[in-house]
Amino acid sequence: MDDPCRELIGQFVGSDVDPCAATCSFHDRPCTLSSGDTLQLEVERVDAEWIPLFHRCAAHAVAAFPDEHTVYGVNQALIETTLQPTGAFLPQSREYAPEALTIADITIVDVSTETEGRKPTDHP
Numbered sequence: 001m002d003d004p005c006r007e008l009i010g011q012f013v014g015s016d017v018d019p020c021a022a023t024c025s026f027h028d029r030p031c032t033l034s035s036g037d038t039l040q041l042e043v044e045r046v047d048a049e050w051i052p053l054f055h056r057c058a059a060h061a062v063a064a065f066p067d068e069h070t071v072y073g074v075n076q077a078l079i080e081t082t083l084q085p086t087g088a089f090l091p092q093s094r095e096y097a098p099e100a101l102t103i104a105d106i107t108i109v110d111v112s113t114e115t116e117g118r119k120p121t122d123h124p
């Protein structure tokens with residue numbers, strides 16, 4: 001599979017409401033990550049682009065791409081980054097936020113290639 005990672009560098013991971021904070025997908029109430037924090041991301045390849053699926057804070061970090069999120073036929077990866085305030089255009093307002101958090105570096109933790117993962121028939 002392609003190196004999932006290069007093209008994700010610089011991608012915005014905050015929210016339009018607060019571009020300087022990222023949230024974990026696995027808290028009942030939003031848990032906020034800021035510059036310098038480690039963020040894990042589950043990403044998948046859709047139409048030749050890597051799309052983030054879920055954010056994981058340090059408390060919700062995992063060692064391998066979660067089996068329940070795998071999809072057969074789709075390249076997926078679990079990556080880790082240290083959040084940096086490098087600035088980005090916000091996806092919704094399209095305004096530039098100079099302190100917006102982005103993916104600054106990438107470590108691949110695990111991959112689920114398109115020949116791995118759950119098939120639709122595995123989900124009754």
Ligand SMILES: [Zn+2]
Nearest residue numbers: 024026057060
């Ligand atoms: Zn969390």
